[in-house]
Amino acid sequence: MIQLSGVSKEYRVGPVKVTALADVSFGIEKGEFTVLAGPSGSGKTTLLRLLYRDEMPTEGEIRVAGYDVTRLRRSKIPQLRRAIGVVFQDAKLLPGRTVYENVAFVLRVLGAPRREMTARVMQVLKAVGLSARAQALPAQLSLGEQQRAALARALVKEPALLLADEPTGNLDEAIAEEILDLLKEIWSRGTTILLATHRATLADQLKRRTLVLHRGRLLKDED
Amino acid sequence: MLTFVISEALSNLRRGGRVAVSAVLLITLSLAALGAFWVLSLNLGRAVGEWRDRLRIVVYLREEPPPAALGEFLQTVEAVGGVQRLRYVSKAEALRTLRQQLGGQASPVEQLPTNPLPPSVEITPSPEASTPEGTRALIQRLSALAEVEEVQGGTEWVEWLAQLQGLLQVIGLAVGAVLALAAILTVTTATTLVLHARREEMEIMRLVGASEMVIRLPLFLQGLAQGLVGAAVAVGGLGLAYRFALPTLEPLLAVTLGLPRAAFFSPAEIALLLSGGAVLGAVGGLMAKGGRAA
Ligand SMILES: Nc1ncnc2c1ncn2[C@@H]1O[C@H](COP(=O)(O)OP(=O)(O)OP(=O)(O)O)[C@@H](O)[C@H]1O
């Protein structure tokens, strides 16, 4: 599902070069649940952004969901992104739209048939436990509910791969636990998941394969 | 997908607010200016054409050539070159025409002891000789003939009219171009504002894999709609002005330019103006920068 070989990423800030990733190689099989751990600034977000071609690596090869990401033509980027769901620390919901509309927005933008729309949106809202809040605006939701809505939005197009960048970062323990349970449930239905977090405890507690980044280098890769 | 794109474009227009309205106004102004000069020049152009058609050179002769020599004389005239058609008008015919023109007031003419009118040859210059220079040269060649008393005719004022028409076109184009540029920039500003207001939305669209077409098309359509509305208002305004001015304008035109009817744009020309507005708006919409490209 994911294959990185010799991937490096340098950001240039004026005259200064920042090495965010250095010679990173690893592979993730279809159906895996993998944790990407590492302290703040170790390059986790950068790595995820390379996967959905939000950034280009300075060096190395990346394959995701059958796409040769580094050589992907600009016009093919949308196809790659349709295969990938992404959630962030903040839910990034559109404030003027209800939960239902936020999720349906994706289907409208991707040109899904209108007939299927309501059923698909309600189904995914049910899966994340938000059926009752479909008509609420993001501001009326708790942080945990907002993150659930963000997950619903990422999942409604049925991506093969879900990238979660610190999805529990804004949540307290109990609610974070609920979101992690939800991720596991999503994974158990067949979605490959890569979860980035700087909380070592969280990585341990999940008991999943963990990739550890430190200053842009892959330290260990353990099951 | 299409309904999404269209509803997006419509709500973009609402969000564009006052800037979108001024964009439409500027498009209206630029096309109205362009159109007004165009209508004027259109009518002048028709007058020029008509007068060029009617252009005659009249060669007055010292005396009537003897009937036997008439054919030969006309051949000499034709031989100077640049003559398309010519017609001999005898003294008698000239008098008949004058009587007809005078109608009821012809009695003073009846009382003339002799016919004072000179015989003449009416010449229609060939197209090559219809230019100002060509006509001048033709008149010179005709004046050189021994039998010729005087040559009348010329194109000076028709040419003056043609130059005025050219000038109007240039002014119209210049004013229209400046306003069109301003209109494009305003549409661009309006669209950029929309992009700014929508950057979260565009970010999500790109993230979930919307095609660039779906992202850009609403902006394009929004610009297009602004342009079309602006152009329609401009054409409508010009049409109204034309309607109202017509009763006073037409007699004036008839007297000064000899045009029986004033002309407005043909449907094809209206379509051209409308598409001009659409292009202005669409270009403005496409030029907007803001939503970060993938
Ligand atoms: N757009 C950018 N321009 C310049 N430098 C950047 C950019 N994005 C990240 N960096 C730098 O790259 C390094 C890795 O950043 P990154 O955001 O990937 O780390 P992270 O592991 O996600 O950290 P955190 O846990 O705080 O989110 C950091 O030194 C950061 O300052």
Ligand SMILES: [Mg+2]
């Ligand atoms: Mg990060």
